Amino acid sequence: MRIPVKHPWTLPKRLLGTFVILASIGRIQSEQKSSKQPNIVVIVADDLGWNDVSFHGADQIPTPNIDALAYNGVILNRHYVLPTCTPSRTAFFTGRYPIRTGMQGKPLSVGEPRGIPLNVRLLPEHLRNLGYRTRLVGKWHVGYYTNEHTPTRRGFESFYGHYSGYISYFNYTISKNNHTGFDLHQDTASTLEMRRNSNYATDVFTEEAVKVIENHDATEPLYLHLAHPAPHSSEAKEVVEVRNMSEVNSRFGYIENINRRKFAGMMMALDQSVGRIVKALGDANMLDNSIIVFMADNGAQTEGFLENYGSNYPLRGLKFTHYDGGVRGVACIYSPLIKNNSRVSEQLLHVTDWLPTFYSLAGGDVNDLGDIDGLDQWSAISLAENSARESLLINIDDAVNLRGVVSGKFKLIEGAADLYGNYYGDTGNNNSYPEYNITEILESDAGLAITSIGNSLLTETKILNLRSASIVRCNNFTDFANCSDTCLFNLQNDPCETTDVSADYPEIFISLSKMIEIFESELVPQTNTDVDPASYPEKFNGFWMPWVASDSSTIIATSSLIGLINILLHIFSLIFFS
Structure with missing residues (x-):
């Protein structure tokens, strides 16, 4: 973590003078470079299922804005994430597998004293050092116990x-151990006024993100991270909360299952949010130099703990599992900078890849990022070249003895639990559902914004072909292996993980088992711990807030020294290598 040096005048005057001169030169060169740096916007959906976006082939829940983004960009059909929220977000922000930081286990509880270690630098800090304005709207979930x-x-x-x-x-609350508090914050402050707002959270965060875009100085590059709570369930009486039930019944009355109908209402608000963000970028004349990624943090939880009635069909398993229903995440990327767009990518990508990909696009040298697991995938995305990645670690959850890796077309799961491992979720197709509406896609906010900058060549035939190419088709759908312990799957022939082929490919089975052993030898034990009663919201005016005093002497000294060294190295590289 980088913390600004609070007392630079304590440095030797000669070094301080040199630092000021170099900083000025570096700032000038950074400003000259910033106009060419793309704006980067990442929109993260929470617990979104594979079958909950209509570009994957289901007619049940139309997502015209998300579909417009996908069809005009690249549909990432083999984008892997982690089984739950905190590990996925840790991987995204660090570019490293969560086993490197002890963050690979269960999602972080409110009031739990842990987080991504402070000596690990995160994506926004890397981009900020390259001249980006960095904004976060929505969910954090990687630690807040100290300021x-x-x-x-x-x-x-x-x-x-x-x-x-x-x-x-x-009402923006969350409960733990019978203690309920508000969890809505602006920067590090939380005021009573914030909890008087009772608007729908998806709309609240969308409004804030639109304001960020509207107020942004377009001469500077922007990194906007919009992490929606939707379509995650809530702990309210209605665990699937919608903006307006009358609106939902009118729009989705054809969905007989009332909980699935409510889920469709959550998705409608989320899709509208995507449209508003793309439109705002267009209105601000920023869209033609922007990269927009839409992604899920993990699969849907159709039933069980924190159920939201989403659907991963036809992928096997739910959130929490290492089956593809839990870790093969919905994702697409749009940008006018993509050379080979309007296609479906079957290239292997991992959530850790976004940090080096963005850093490289921002003008940074990926070698400066040190020992990370992510790979720069821009050539694969933009030019349809081979993926830089041949394999990936799904996760090693040492607390529940669950491990998994993917290598090429094969996937090995060890210690697979039966919990949530069966097929769940609505097929999304029924003769009573409305026909897929292509006009709605083209005339959506996102579709019109993209067309307005002359970056859309979509036709009805093109859309239908892309949609067909993105559908996962499975044979022997109901005949799946129990896989209560260890299974090898051929994902190319069997994307729904129905058949254990370990006996047919013993050499591959052994090779992937050894790969898991190597990762396990590098694992940092989980940092999960109990909730701290000192965190309870009644101690902080009814809000969940940081509650542990920092060891400032250690944090500031170490972080400042690391930050200063990195700043100096970056300035020297700007001067001598630009």
Whole structure:
């Protein structure tokens, strides 16, 4: 983590003078370079299922704005994430597998004293050092127990959102151990006025993100991270909260299952949010130099703990599992900078890849990022070249003895639990559902914004072909292996993980088992711990807030020294290598 040096005058005057001169030169060169740096916007959906976006082939829940983004960009059909929220977000922000930081286990609880270690630099900090304005709206969920663990101390210039894993959509609360508190914050402050707002959370965060875009100085590059709570369930009486039930019944009355119908209402608000963000970028004349990624943090939880009635069909398993229903995440990327767009990518990508990909696009040298697991995938995305990645670690959850890797077309799971491992979720197709509406896609906010900059060549035939290519088709769908312990799957022939082929490919089975052993030898034990009663919200005016005093002498000295060294190295590289 980078914390500014609070007392630079304590440095030797000669070094301080040199630093000021170099900083001025570096700032000038950074300003000259910034106009060419793309704006980067990442929109993260929470517990979104494979079958909950209509570009994957289901007619049940139309997502015209998300579909417009996908069809005009690249549909990432083999984008892997982690089984749950905190590990996925840790991987995204660090570019490293969560086993490197002890963050690989269960999602972080509100009031739990842990987080991504402060000596690990995060994506927004890397981009900020390259001249980006960095903004976070929505969910954080990677630690907040000290002030130093909060977003504005970890690279984001501003933060409007919640620290915890989920909140109620109208009163922004979360409960733990019979203690209920508000979890809505602006930067590091929380005021009583914030809890008087009772608007729907998806709309609240969308409004804030639109304001960020509208107020942004377009001469500077922007990194906007919009992490929606939707469509995660809440702990309210209605665990699937919608903006307006009458609107939902009118729009989705054809969905007989009332909980699935409510889920469709959550998705409608999320899709509209995507449209508003793309439109705002267009209105601000920023869209033609922007990269927009839409992604899920993990699969849907159709039933069980924190159920939201989403659907991963036809992929096997739910959130929490290492089956593809839990870890093969919905994802697409749009940008006018993509050379080979409007296609479906079957290239292997991992959530850790975004940090080096963005850093490289921002003008940074990926070698400066040190020992990370992510790979720069821009050539694969933009030019349809081979993926830089041949394999990936799904995760090693040492607390529940669950491990998994993917290598090429094969996937090995060890210690697979039966819990949530069966097929779940709605097929999304029924003769009573409305026909797929292509006009709605083309005339959506996102579709019109993209067309307005002359970057859309979509036709009805093109859309239908892309949609067909993105559908996962499975044979022997109902004949799946129990896989209560260890299974090898051929994902190319069997994307729904129905058949254990370990006996047919013994050499591959052994090779992937050894790969897991190597990762296990590098694992940092989980940092999960109990909730700290000192965190309870009644101690902080009814809000969940940081509650542990920082060891400032250690944090500031170490972080400042690391930060200063990195700043100097970056300035020297700007001067001598630009």
